[in-house]
Amino acid sequence: MAATEAATPTALTPSATTRRNATLRGLVQTSWWKVILVFGALIGLWYGAAKHYADKGLGYLVPYPHDVFHAMFIDSETRHDLLVSLWRSTEVALTGLAIAIVIGVVWAVLMAQARWVEQSLYPYAVVLQCIPILALVPMIGALAGYEFKSRVIVTVMISLFPMVSNTLFGLQATDQGQRELFQLRGASAWTRLQKLQIPAALPNIFVGLRTAAGLSVIGSIVGDQFFQRGNGGLGVLIQVDVSRLLGPETYAAILTASLLGVVVFLLFGLLGKLAIGRWYSFR
Known part of the structure; x- marks a missing residue:
């Protein structure tokens, strides 16, 4: 009798796997319909803005979404230019x-070794962040x-x-x-760094990595805008399309650059x- 009573709740209670799968399905469904709803609203606003400028004879400023889609995926010449520039x-x-x-x-590891090293080097990281890139373009080019x-x-x-911060x-x-x-065990600075500090810092390192990954795409586009010799990328393509008043092609290049940034961000x-998901909550 006791065995029957003990078995009854087990038979009636859903397993942990079933509950987890149901929770994941609920989260996915909730997230996706919200994303789709917002996407539909943005497309509607885009069509409204495109019609407004088309009525004024300025359709190249805000082309219709279907024209941009055609330029990105249907027009073979534009698609080829996008892929090469991408x-x-x-x-x-x-x-x-x-x-x-x-x-x-390497910069951060050096600064983490001693307070005086951080005080000596960190201000230069801040200065590097604050320098207007445009002001350095002539010197970098030269x-x-x-x-x-x-x-x-x-x-x-x-x-x-x-990455540094x-x-x-x-x-x-x-x-x-x-x-x-670690100090009580007589561990050296290298052992403490290798066995303790770097593993503990991995979540922050990957946050910096994702941020730097997104900024690297921006940097490549900005570099194209400044240095237009050689093999140009999406930045050069955007400038060429803008100069020719090619609205759909310009928006197609901008969207391609944005998608590149999103893909790199999601990849990292x-x-x-994969690297730290078992030990840390990483979004």
């Missing part, structure tokens, strides 16, 4: 991001030329600070009790979940 901008963005990651992590290398330098300058914050936010435990978010 590849060039991606190459610049990923190259600059890789350099920014290495410099940013020193590095006006092609791929200059675009990468601009990308590094724009995306570096989030987030990595430094993560390294310094290590639990004080754990630090003291996924890498963060």
Whole structure:
């Protein structure tokens, strides 16, 4: 009898897997219908604005969404130009991001070793963040030329600070009790950094990585706007389309650049979940 009574609740109660799957389905359904609703509202506003400017004879300023869709996916010539420019901008963005990651992590690790090192180096990171890139364009062009290398330098300058600041914050936010435990065990600074500080700083490092990834795409577009020699990317394509008053093509290039930024951002978010998702809540 006791066994029957004990078994009855188990038979009637849904398993943990079933409850978890139901919760995930509810979250996905709730999120998607809200996203679709907002997307539909934005498309409606876009059509309204496009009609307003079309009635004024300025349709190239705000083209209809279906014209932009046609330029992105149907028009073979425009699609080819977008794909070629997208590849060039991606190459610049990923190259600059890789350099920014290495410099940013090394810079932050050095500052985390001692307070006087941080006080000596951190102000330069802030200055780098505040420098107007446009003011440095002539000097960058004169020193590095006006092609791929200059675009990468601009990308590094724009995306570096989030890596430095987030990595430094993560390294310094290590639990004080754990630090003291490592000291009591006679661990060296390298062991403490490798076994304690870097693992504890991973969530902040990946937050900085996602931010820097998005900024690297902006940097590649900005570099194109400034340095228009060599193989131009999406920034050059946007300028050419604007100068020719090609509204749908211009918006198609802008949307492609935005989608590139979103994809890179989501990619590094996924890498963060795969790397630290078991131990930390990472969005």
